[in-house]
Amino acid sequence: MKARNGKFFSRGVHFRDMKFISKDCPIRRLEAPAVASIALQQHIGKPAAPVVAVGDSVKCGQLIAKADGFVSANVYSSVAGKVIAIEKRANPRGGMDTHVVINRDLDADDSFVPLEPLKEKTKETIIARIAEAGIVGMGGAGFPTFIKLSPKTPVDTLIINAAECEPYLTCDYRLMVEQTDKLVEGFRLIAKALGVNHIIVGVEKNKPDAISLFEKYDDLDVVILRKRYPMGSEKHLIYCCTGRRVPPGKLPADAGCVVQNVATSYAVYEAVELNKPLFERVVTVSGQCVENPANLIVRFGTSFDFILEKCGGIKGDIGMIIDGGPMxxxxMLSTDYYTRKTDSGLLLLPASEVSLSNPTPCISCGSCARVCPMHLMPMDIDFYTQAGDYIMAKERGGVLNCIECGSCAYVCPASRALVQSIQLCKQKLREMK
Amino acid sequence: MEKVIVSDSPHIRGKRTTRGIMLDVVIALLPAAVMGCVFFGTDALVTILISVAASVATEFVYSLCLKKKPIEIIKSFDFTSVVTGLLLAMCLPSHVKWYVPLISAIFSIAVVKMLFGGTGKNIVNPAITGRVFAFIAFQSMMVSGWVAPTIAALDGNVATGATELTSILGGNGASVSLLDMFLGTGMMGCIGETCKLALLIGGIYLVVRKVIKWQFPVIYIVVEGFVAVCLAKFDFAQFLPSILSGGLFLGAIFMATDYVTSPNSTAGNYVYFIALGVLTAVLRAATKIEVVSFVILLMNLLVPLINAYIRPRPFGAPGLVERIRAKIEAKKAAKAAKEEGGKQ
Structure with a gap:
């Protein structure tokens, strides 16, 4: 369908998207690492429970940890080899997770063991397959997808989040231009699982080739979005695509919409059509300090060291290593961490590109309130949080509505650590309950 | 592996800093300051220099008393004290004795700003409060003895005695033409407030640099003008003299828009600036003196109240109309349920 313009969204911030670094690098497959260290918690919810023991031989695509509880996800082996350890290792977010460490058998076949083929593709079987394949939201949140596909309120629209509003990242963009057919098939499968006919694809204006490719499909309603951060936020994407507003504290389903990410849709296609469990994804390796920027298909558990080595290593003076987008x-302290389902990028930036929070007193300029996409008062939240009055931060600042996009901290002339104040406040409010 | 930075998100930030904003304000004030020096000669220059130097020095000494290291104080210098000193000098007459800007500047910085916690913590505008302090402490100098500018009025009439505004408010009518009022030629007043053109240029610079929103000073000035017209029994000839004669431009563009002492939300700012306009016109008519600084001081004190009650509605939250409608519907439903219960 002919693309149409999305609704105007005036808040948020605008910056150079820096996508040119890796925009034209075709997706290529990274070879399997000698050792894969797969985290059992790659999603929101309870960590998966391991079903293998140290010393077991596993095949690629074999279940190594089973979803534990309702909000959890299966984890599959990404290489064929022997389990050499199940131990706590650091994750890039600063915590410790249990990892299953697999020593790859160098002679073994790298192709995966397929899941049992689906006899028929109905709503229930597709959702069951998505749960079985361990698919989670691959935009960064890592919420198990099958739960999102079984909303409690009736929905009539599926929105595909193809905004990719974080600077530098191009993994979704490459999938859109290279695997359009498969991706659209993935959209249709998700729509079928939801029982909806209306599929909206929201693409930011800076990806014109993706827009023209999607326009060729008659069942897709392509929406051109203004280039603005945070366009990929669910609530704003829904507003720009449909004009509906999700009330505070409510889920997208309450506005009759379900939002899915591009990478997730591709994983759904692979799980349903190719019977492939989720054990790899496209990761953007970018930044001014990478010798050869790339978009790579990386098996989960591959260390960032290995990825970087295969991309030619570090170029120039490195200032910061980021897991995900810069916003x-x-x-990360080093590249000694392991890829997970939610990792969309590995960025190596020089010190001149990044900026640190070096707080000076707030001058109440109101910039944060002007850019806040949720129409909150970040300066009030910061003020009350610093004073330890979390209840007031909730009432005056509306901290619980915050999506932690970081727009306020981006514009703050006093470079205050607003996002951290907000996170601290939310944490304290949770503890008070 | 080399050393890398580990910090909290976001990892990229805008280029704007507090220091940059304050420098912009200083630059925007320069045209008016230069015109003040042109009109009122070296007296004006000396007043400005004393005021700025005293402000910066006071901040430095106060920080030293707080046991900060000199190098740290210099590193964290953010030009706010320069802005305060400059603004204070702009709203003093040129003929005041040297100790007036000195004492007022020390009062502005030490009492109004630093005692409350320094940059961003003051509850009222330091420059305005400094001027009000000077007005009360050195009253004779502040209200009389105005000096005519060295550049005479275009039509040759140079007024002596009272400032333009007090003469208009006193019912004597304007003694210089509107163009003179706009350019400041042949017009008496404080150092920075006479040349409206220079203030306007500074204001446009601030708007272009996105330091202030153009709506706010415009609202203040226009509302003041209209209320003055209404109070003068709809004599529209009063509009331009009323807005051009006093310190309204200086107050509206540079004083009232001060971030720290104005409301945080956009809606709150609209309320604040409309209230400023109305109060200025009403109090001018009632007291027959220039009240811009007093009105801004008064409204500064009401800002916490505005901040408490005028807040943006979170994205997606129901608006006022929807909320009222929902309430009415809930009431109706309750009534219907009651009637139902009564029937049974």
Whole structure:
């Protein structure tokens, strides 16, 4: 269908998207690492429970940890080899997770063991397959997808989040231009699982080739979005694509919409059509300090060291290593961490590109309130959080509505650590309950 | 592996800093300051220099008393004290004795700003409060003895005695033409407030640099003008003299828009600036003196109240109309349920 323009969204921030670094690098497959260290918690919810023991031989695509509880996800082996350890290792977000460490058998076949083929593709079987394949939201949140596909309220629209508003990242963009057919098939499968006919694809204006490719499909309603961060936020994407507003504290389903990410849709296609469990994804390796920027298919558990080595290593003076995008990603101490389902990028930036929070007193300029996409008062949240009055931060600042996009901290002239204040406040409010 | 930075998100930030904003304000004030020096000669220059130097020095000494290291104080210098000193000098007459800007500047910085916690913590505008302090402490100098500018009015009439505004408010009518009022030629007043053109240029610079929103000073000035017209029994000839004669431009563009002492939300700012306009016109008519600084001081004190009650509605939250409608519907439903219960 002919693309149409999305609704105007005035808040948020605008910056150079820096996508040119890796935009034209075709997706290529990274070879399997000698050792894969697969985390059991790659999603929101309870960590998966391991079903293998140290010393077991596993095949690629074999279940190694089973979803534990309702909000959890299966984890599959990404290489064929022997389990040499199940131990706590650091994750890029600063915590410790249990990892299953698999020593790859160098002679073994790298192709995966397929899941049992689906006899028929109905709503229930597709959702069951998505749960079985361990698919989670691959945009960064890592919420198990099958739960999102069984909303409690009736929905009539599926929105595909193809905004990719974080600077530098191009993994979704490459999937869109290279695997359009498969991706659209993935959209249709998700729509079928939801029982909806209306599929909206929201693409930011800076990806014109993706827009023209999607326009060729008659069942897709392509929406051109203004280039603005955070366009990929669910609530704003829904507003720009449909004009509906999700009330505070409510889920997208309450506005009759379900939002899915591009990478997730591709994983759904692979799980349903190719019977492939989720054990790899496209990761953007970018930044001014990478010798050869690339978009790589990386098996989960591959260390960032290995990825970097295969991309030619570090170029120039490195300032910061980021897991994810520069707005919401986490900085890493080194590249000695392992890829997970939610990792969309590995960025190596020089010190001149990044900026640190070096707080000076707030001058109440109101910039944060002007850019806040949720129409909150970040300066009030910061003020009350610093004073330890979390209840007031909730009432005056509306901290619980915050999506932690970081727009406020981006514009803050006093470079205050607003996002951290907000996170602290939310944490304290949770503890008070 | 080399050393890398580990910090909290976001990892990229805008280029704007507090220091940059304050420098922009200083630059925007320069045209008016230069015109002040042109009109009122070296007296004006000396007043400005004393005021700025005293402000910066006071901040430095106060920080030293707080046991900060000199190098740290210099590193964290953010030009706010320069802005305060400059603004204070702009709203003093040129003929005041040297100790007036000195004492007022020390009062502005030490009492109004630093005692409350320094940059961003003051509850009222330091420059305005400094001027009000000077007005009360050195009243004779502040209200009389105005000096005519060295550049005479275009039509040759140079007024002596009272400032333009007090003469208009006193019912004597304007003694210089509107163009003179706009350019500041042949017009008496404080150092920075006479040349409206220079203030306007500074204001446009601030708007272009996105330091202030153009709507706010415009609202203040226009509302003041209209209320003045209404109070003068709809004599529209009063509009331009009323807005051009006093310190309204200086107050509206540079004083009232001060971030720290104005409301945080956009809606709150609209309320704040409309209230400023109305109060200025009403109090001018009632007291027959220039009240811009007093009105801004008064409204500064009401800002916490505005901040408490005028807040943006979170994205997606129901608007006022929807909320009222929902309430009415809930009431109706309750009534219907009651009637139902009564029937049974």
């Amino acid at each position: 919401m990603g986490a900085t």
